[in-house]
Amino acid sequence: MAVSFSPAYIxxxxxxxxxxxxxxxxxxxxxxGGLYVPRDWPSLRQMPSDPGAAALASAVLAPFIGExxxxxxLDRATVRLSEQxxxxxxxxxxxxxxxxxxxxxxxxxxxxxxxxxxxMVAVLAEAAxxxxxxxxxxVTATSGDTGAAAVRAFGGVERIDLxxxxxxxxxxxxxxxxxxxxxxxxxxxxxxxxxxxxxxxLVKALLKDPGLRAARRLSSVNSINWAxxxxxxxxxxSAARALGSEAGRATYVVPTGNFGDAFAGWGARRxxxxxxxLVAATNRNDALARALESGVYQQAPAHPTASxxxxxQAPSNFERLVFEASGRDADLTRGLFEDFSRxxxxxxxxxxxxxxxxxxxxxxxxxxxxxxxxARTWAECGRVICPHTAVALHAAxxxxxxxxxxxxxxxxxxxxxxxAVEAALGxxxxxxxxxxxxxxxxxxxxxxxxxxxxxxxxxxxx
Ligand SMILES: *Cc1c(COP(=O)(O)O)cnc(C)c1O
Numbered sequence: 001m002a003v004s005f006s007p008a009y010i011x012x013x014x015x016x017x018x019x020x021x022x023x024x025x026x027x028x029x030x031x032x033g034g035l036y037v038p039r040d041w042p043s044l045r046q047m048p049s050d051p052g053a054a055a056l057a058s059a060v061l062a063p064f065i066g067e068x069x070x071x072x073x074l075d076r077a078t079v080r081l082s083e084q085x086x087x088x089x090x091x092x093x094x095x096x097x098x099x100x101x102x103x104x105x106x107x108x109x110x111x112x113x114x115x116x117x118x119x120m121v122a123v124l125a126e127a128a129x130x131x132x133x134x135x136x137x138x139v140t141a142t143s144g145d146t147g148a149a150a151v152r153a154f155g156g157v158e159r160i161d162l163x164x165x166x167x168x169x170x171x172x173x174x175x176x177x178x179x180x181x182x183x184x185x186x187x188x189x190x191x192x193x194x195x196x197x198x199x200x201x202l203v204k205a206l207l208k209d210p211g212l213r214a215a216r217r218l219s220s221v222n223s224i225n226w227a228x229x230x231x232x233x234x235x236x237x238s239a240a241r242a243l244g245s246e247a248g249r250a251t252y253v254v255p256t257g258n259f260g261d262a263f264a265g266w267g268a269r270r271x272x273x274x275x276x277x278l279v280a281a282t283n284r285n286d287a288l289a290r291a292l293e294s295g296v297y298q299q300a301p302a303h304p305t306a307s308x309x310x311x312x313q314a315p316s317n318f319e320r321l322v323f324e325a326s327g328r329d330a331d332l333t334r335g336l337f338e339d340f341s342r343x344x345x346x347x348x349x350x351x352x353x354x355x356x357x358x359x360x361x362x363x364x365x366x367x368x369x370x371x372x373x374x375a376r377t378w379a380e381c382g383r384v385i386c387p388h389t390a391v392a393l394h395a396a397x398x399x400x401x402x403x404x405x406x407x408x409x410x411x412x413x414x415x416x417x418x419x420a421v422e423a424a425l426g427x428x429x430x431x432x433x434x435x436x437x438x439x440x441x442x443x444x445x446x447x448x449x450x451x452x453x454x455x456x457x458x459x460x461x462x
Contacts, residue, residue, distance in 0.1 A: 006066040009036040009226060012323040013337070014330025020068035022128035025121070025227035026136060028207070028219040034334065035320050036226040038064065043272045047241055053090035054078040056241070057120070057234040060271075064230050065124075073127035077120040084109050084119050086433070091116070091235040093242040096381045099401035102389065102410040103239050103252075110178050111413035111434050112309070113261065114149035117231025122153040122160075124227060129159040137216040137459075139163045139206050141199035144175035145309045145412065147189075150221050155184030163188045163206075163459055165199040168447060172308075174416050174435060181441035190458055194450035196311070197302065205452045212456065223260025224316050232264035237273045239407055248274035249404025255392040255411050256280040256362070257310035259288065259317035266321065266359060276404055278360045281395035283307045286364035288315050293362075295353045297336075299344035306370055306387035306420035309412070314340070322348075325355040363398070365391045373397075374424035384429045386412040387420045 006020040013034030019027065024036040042063030048055045057078040065074055081090045086107045094102050108115025129136055138160060140150055147164040154162045164179055168191040171179075180189050192199050207218055223229055240247035252275060254262040262280045269275045282289050283305040291297035302313040323333045332352070340346045348356070365373075373390035377383055385393065392408040399406045414421045414429035422428045448454040 006068040007042065007064060008039040010039045010330075011035065012037060012319050012330060013334040015334070021065045021227070022068045022124075022131070025125055025225065026128055026217065026219055028221075028225050032334075033338075034330075035224055035317070035323075037320055037323060041267070041270050044237065045272075047237065053081040053085070053088075053234075053238060056238055057081055060234040060237050061120075061230060069124060069127050070131060073124055076127075077123035080119040080123065081116070084115070089238065089242075091238050093239050093407070096377070096383065096393075099405050100396060101239075101243075101405060101407045102385075102393065103235065103407050104410045105235060106386075106410060106413040108149075109152045109434055110145070110148040111416055111432060112145040112149060113232075113409070113411040114145050115152070116235060117228045118149040118153040118221065120231045121221065121225070121227045122157050125154075126157050126159055134217055135159045135161070137161045137163065137212075137218050138221050139165070139203050139218065140221050141165045141196065141203040142171070142179075143167070143196045143308050143311065144171040145416070146222055147171075148175055148178035151179045151182050151184070151187050151189070154221075155182045155187050157186065161186050161188070163190065165190045165192050165202055165455070167191075167195045167199055168193050170195060172417065172419070174418070174438065177438040177441070177443065178435075180443040180445045181438060182444070188459065189445035190455060191445050191447045192450050192455075193447065198450040202450065202452060202455050206455060206459075209452065209456065212459075222316075223258050223263075229260055229264055229267070229317070229320075232261055233268045233271070233273075236265050236268035236275070240268075240273050240275065243405055243407075246405050249276050250274075251277040251279060251399055251404065251406050253279045253281050253392045253396040253399070253406065253408045255307065255310060255388040255409060256282050256288065257285075257312040257315065259315035259321065261409065261411070262360065263317040263320050266324070270324075279395055279399070280360055280362040281392045282362060282364050283310050283370065283391055284364060284366060285311050285313055286362075287313055288318060289362040289364040291318075291348065291362075292353070292357060292360070295348045295350070297340060297346050297348060299340070305367055306417070306423075307391050308417075310388060310391065321356065321359060322352065325359050326352050327355075363395045365394045369394050371420075371424040374421060378425055384414045384421060384425065385410065386414040386417050388412055389414075
């Protein structure tokens, strides 16, 4: 007898009704301001015998979705990994030197790891909307990679309109062209006269705007969205499968901004993917590393670095880790994060701090170390890496490899960040096929002042 089941999602702040996977996907943030997590973490009992990336992703994601989406939606989503990624295994694991690996996550259509989940989420979102016969307006702020991946994944998708806000003149030319040369007419690119924080502030204001909320169903596709986060869990399982009998001794080093990718690693371990340890590597925007060291979680002004996609001062997914490490204490989590958003600073209780340290460690890597790592990896291994990967690899080298394999996540192709690579190596990286031919195409974007009124007018004028 088939039993219908749809796993429930709860808010880290404890006062929102439970929703299913489709509800969490379409909502983004929970109504109480918290983030959705599974009420019961599923377990990955067995790796599928099919060696393909799509089959593995389906096996990992199925227990998170249950019957919350129409039959076939998940397989249509995961098949994109085989269709859109330029490697048969989607995310190859490459050994750089004995025991030191990189997990290459950048073979998707926009050459950054965000493609992996975003490609799938676009299909899942379309399926959720068609059941409800609804449309969705997605708004997202980007410092470059999220916007490019979102435009590519959601461009042309039915029932969805996408608005992407990027800071005018502050994303790399390649990143801008990836967004603005789309021909999809459901995408609106706004270049905001301001910085990334202005874009993020405007997106938050849009999501709360009563007029817009009355007119449209609204959500966001950054990693606060549970579906995007879940969509990043399968590549940890893929790495574990590639490591075979060594997998249980492996430590993963994750280049970290909003802590989404690293929390996906935590989730992988929580559902039974073999793993020994998890290290979050940040650039000099190191609120997370300082919190784990001192117990004080404090917002600081974001410093521009070469690893721009990690220039985040208050990593949003830290809330999910706090919720889990506190033994799922929603009152504590709500208190801490409400306090943090009021004061920009909170002190973590001692037992919570000890628990957090058992779950992950965090290290911060300087700009000089990042550049040195790009040069060293080229000199010793003949490989050109991006600055984000360099942050992780630098932290990875410091770990004891006799304890087991060390895997650094490689989150972008170096050709997305030619300036930083050229500064470290004296030459620019070669472009992969996904990034060729961008310059010849027509661009479409509107430039707006950094005000809610200007952005609303631009959206309304469509
Ligand atoms: C977004 C991004 C990161 C950071 O990922 P989080 O999930 O925000 O921690 C790291 N590297 C690259 C290239 C990115 O685009």
